[in-house]
Amino acid sequence: MTRIVRPDEIGRDLGATDRRLQKLERAPVLNNFPLISTVNRATQNQTVPPGGNFDGVTKYDIAMDPNFACLFTLMAPTPIIWFSYATIKVSAPGGGNFVYLTTAVSVSPWNPAQVVFESGSQLFDKGIGGYIQSEHHYVIGPQPTEGSIGPGAALLNITTNLGPLPAGTYEVRQRLVGDVGTQVAYYQGNVQVLAPGG
Amino acid sequence: MTEDKKSFVDRKDADRIARRDLPDFVAGAMLRAPFPVSAERQTQMVEDLLPTIVEAVVDGSWPLSANGRLTFRLIGTTAPSVPEPKRN
Numbered sequence: 001m002t003r004i005v006r007p008d009e010i011g012r013d014l015g016a017t018d019r020r021l022q023k024l025e026r027a028p029v030l031n032n033f034p035l036i037s038t039v040n041r042a043t044q045n046q047t048v049p050p051g052g053n054f055d056g057v058t059k060y061d062i063a064m065d066p067n068f069a070c071l072f073t074l075m076a077p078t079p080i081i082w083f084s085y086a087t088i089k090v091s092a093p094g095g096g097n098f099v100y101l102t103t104a105v106s107v108s109p110w111n112p113a114q115v116v117f118e119s120g121s122q123l124f125d126k127g128i129g130g131y132i133q134s135e136h137h138y139v140i141g142p143q144p145t146e147g148s149i150g151p152g153a154a155l156l157n158i159t160t161n162l163g164p165l166p167a168g169t170y171e172v173r174q175r176l177v178g179d180v181g182t183q184v185a186y187y188q189g190n191v192q193v194l195a196p197g198g
Numbered sequence: 199m200t201e202d203k204k205s206f207v208d209r210k211d212a213d214r215i216a217r218r219d220l221p222d223f224v225a226g227a228m229l230r231a232p233f234p235v236s237a238e239r240q241t242q243m244v245e246d247l248l249p250t251i252v253e254a255v256v257d258g259s260w261p262l263s264a265n266g267r268l269t270f271r272l273i274g275t276t277a278p279s280v281p282e283p284k285r286n
Binding site: 070071072073074077078079080081083085087133135137139141142143144145146147149163164172188190191192193194195196197 | 227230231232233235239242243245246247248249250251253254257259260261269270271272273274275
């Protein structure tokens with residue numbers, strides 16, 4: 001079911017976003033949290049898989065805006081934290097119930113066959129109507145830990161025990177795998193990657 | 199960077215420092231989240247992150263700043279550019 005958004009609602013949302021961004025721009029260090037960021041993002045409003053439905057096995061890379069790939073460079077072995085967010089809507093034209101989102105790191109440029117690390121959770125349920133917001137956080141370090149928030153955000157427990165990432169330039173992407181017959185309207189996805197210092 | 203950094207912080211102090219600094223860090227990070235994250239969930243996130251951060255402080259791979267605080271550097275991010283959709 002769709003609903004026409006009133007102009008005043010659009011203005012309210014845009015205003016809130018602007019206020020948050022202005023607050024960030026005015027405070028380069030906020031709560032002990034330096035904001036050294038590049039603006040990167042996944043292509044918004046994409047359908048995953050781009051054609052057809054999930055097959056229960058294949059992981060599909062989320063398409064990235066080509067001008068905004070999510071890259072980071074480490075000069076030495078370094079522990080990192082990431083926060084991975086997604087807003088999606090699950091449909092099931094061919095059956096199925098759940099879709100799972102993972103966040104993966106590959107040496108840059110992105111190569112899905114050479115993912116060096118991946119963790120996942122964010123179990124999205126077709127039984128939840130409309131768009132679902134969820135988040136997965138992860139620390140790659142001496143004893144990696146992870147967690148999730150959001151409706152039904154169970155961990156996938158696919159992580160491996162990995163110490164600090166070696167020096168190098170990496171790219172982060174989100175990926176989706178779903179039960180046979182499911183399909184996703186992927187509204188937007190975002191990842192923050194953080195390291196010690198500032 | 200973590201090279202040649204050795205910690206002289208014991209586990210008890212590392213735990214105290216992480217419990218002091220992580221809540222503000224998570225709150226700051228969540229200002230960039232594409233959707234609101236409740237205080238309750240932020241507390242849950244702190245608890246999730248705590249064990250690894252404590253270990254990293256103890257083994258020196260997450261060095262403290264000169265004033266003894268835990269610091270974080272945002273090295274990569276994606277960014278929302280449109281408002282989140284309304285739930286049906």
